[in-house]
Amino acid sequence: MSTQAAIRFENVFYSMRGDTILKNITGMFPEGQITTIVGPSGAGKSTLFKLCNGLQSPDAGEIMISDKPIVDYEPIELRRHVGIALQQATMIRGDVMENLNLPQQLQGKQITEQRAKELLEVVGLKQDILHRDSKDLSGGQRQKLSIARTLVNYPKILLLDEITSSLDRVSQQDIEHLIQKINKKYGTTMVWITHNLEQALTIGNYTWVMMEGEVVETGESSLLKDPKDKRVKQFVKGEFE
Amino acid sequence: MSYLTLSIALIFVIIPLVLSKTLRLGLEKDTIIAAIRSIIQLLAVGYLLQYVFDAEHMVYIWLMIVLMIGAATQNARRKGSTIPGITWKLIVTFVFIEVLTQSILLGLSITPATAQYIIPISGMIIGNSMVLSILFLNRFTSEVEDHQDETELILTLGGTPKQAIHDQLIRAIKASTIPTIESQKTIGLVQLPGMMSGQIIAGADPVRAVQFQLLILFLLLTTAVVTSIMVGYLSYPTLFNERMQFVRWKRRGERSQ
Known part of the structure; x- marks a missing residue:
């Protein structure tokens, strides 16, 4: 496994309104790999993503993105480098094409219909939905479109926050394949927060287990089969049963 | 009487x-x-x-206008108290709208430069500007809260704060100015405007009363649109910090950390 870090954390702390959300986070997401993050709700997983994308800044500690301190990035440059897709898959008003065009529109450019169709194909959506109103899409279609929209910026790192948790099993499998496909096709570093330990184990190369704002265990995803930490053992047992 | x-x-x-x-x-x-x-x-x-x-001394006119702006600021401030620096933002808006309208009125000799004209017209302008800024702030605050997802989406895709808040800002500007524009479409059909009625009762020529009323209505159109745009463009940058992060306004009564 490559040990080059796409994102590296050194003693990162973050608190909000007096509550500590992240405590002394140290670790890394390996470049070009699929890392899965698991842990109970309230472990600080989503907040960690917001720090990586520059939507929030840590109170202390350092985050290195592609070997460059995060504070040295211009916010806009950082957000195009580190893409993020969220569980709610927010759509702007308008059709699929307008949503795919959004990242380009923000730069005063226009996406070509050709490229839009290519992106739909990459994420496994039919090209004839290009002019369908985004309100009429299913949950799975919205998630795929949300990922396709993030790909418009050609991110080197893609963060996926619980994107399958509200989907049925078939749509979940579709997204799992999609994550592997994007990782192979573009060499994109993928970091995926999931509730599903089975997914974390089969899709991930590398896994982080987070609890109460701390990183409890990290390593190759097979660690989930035989965790060393007592709390992780309990968590894994509860989830798999 | x-x-x-x-x-x-x-x-x-x-x-x-x-x-x-x-x-x-x-x-x-x-x-x-x-x-x-x-x-x-x-x-x-x-x-x-x-x-x-x-x-007949200019000092008194100035004093009256300062009093009006002070009272209007005090009133509107309470509605937008969670926005950092709202007081001076409102003062700048009221002063600007007063200077803009009076320089056109006096500069082009539309109205004479006497207290009898300047004070009542200023009262109507500043009063309406106050109501408009309250309407705008209410609407903008709820637009921002209801559409946080959209704001965050645009920021994550590498948009600027202005792009991230644009739609909410425009919706709030439109919503707050629509009542002024709509009410002018039906004016005179159902009810006569208060100022015009007062003039007619006091014995003024109705046509002359109408002329003044029209002047006021046109002034209020400018007041409405300029107020909403100014308060909006002065307020939205406080929603973001220098790292282009969405910081939100504290809700009323929320403790500062």
């Missing part, structure tokens, strides 16, 4: 009082307070204006 005849008009205060008492509406106290306050406040303003008109 003498004070004696005016005091007979107090019948119109007694009617709601009797009705409120009989039907136990509980409006007596507020009705009495409203009646007493309006008597005291309007008589005081009347004598003050008479003094200012007689004195």
Whole structure:
């Protein structure tokens, strides 16, 4: 496994309104790999993503993105480098094409219909939905479109926050394949927060287990089969049963 | 009209009082307070204006305008108290709109530069600007809260703060100015504007009263649109920090950390 870090954390702390959300986070997401993050709700997983994308800044500690301190990035440059897709898959008003065009529109450019169709194909959506109103899409279609929209910026790192948790099993499998496909096709570093330990184990190369704002265990995803930490053992047992 | 005849008009205060008492509406106290306050406040303003008109000194005009802007700021500030620096943002808006309208009115000799014209027109301009800024701030605050997802989405895709808040800002500007524009479409059909009615009752030529009313209506169009745009563009940058992060405004009563 490559040990080059796409994102590296050194003693990162973050608190909000007096509550500590992240405590002394140290670790890394390996470049070009699929890392899965698991842990109970309230472990600080989503907040960690917001720090990586520059939507929030840590109170202390350092985050290195592609070997460059995060504070040295211009916010806009950082957000195009580190893409993020969220569980709610927010759509702007308008059709699929307008949503795919959004990242380009923000730069005063226009996406070509050709490229839009290519992106739909990459994420496994039919090209004839290009002019369908985004309100009429299913949950799975919205998630795929949300990922396709993030790909418009050609991110080197893609963060996926619980994107399958509200989907049925078939749509979940579709997204799992999609994550592997994007990782192979573009060499994109993928970091995926999931509730599903089975997914974390089969899709991930590398896994982080987070609890109460701390990183409890990290390593190759097979660690989930035989965790060393007592709390992780309990968590894994509860989830798999 | 003498004070004696005016005091007979107090019948119109007694009617709601009797009705409120009989039907136990509980409006007596507020009705009495409203009646007493309006008597005291309007008589005081009347004598003050008479003094200012007689004195014919620019200092008094300035003083009256400063008072109006101070009172309007104090009132509107409470609605937008969670926005950092809202006080000076409102002051800048009110001063700008007053300077803009009066320089056009006086500069092009539309109205004479006397207290009799400057003070009442300033009162209407600043008063309307105050109402508009309250309408705008209410709407903008709820737009921002209801559409946080969209704001965050645009930031994550590498948009600027201005792009991230653009739609909410435009919706709030439109929503707050629509009542002014819409009400002007039906004006005169159902009810005559208060100022025009007052002039006609006081014996002015109706056509001349209409001319002044039209002048005021046009002024209010400018006031409405300029106020919403100014308060909006002065306020939205405080939603973001220098790292282009969405910081949100504290809700009213929320502790600062």
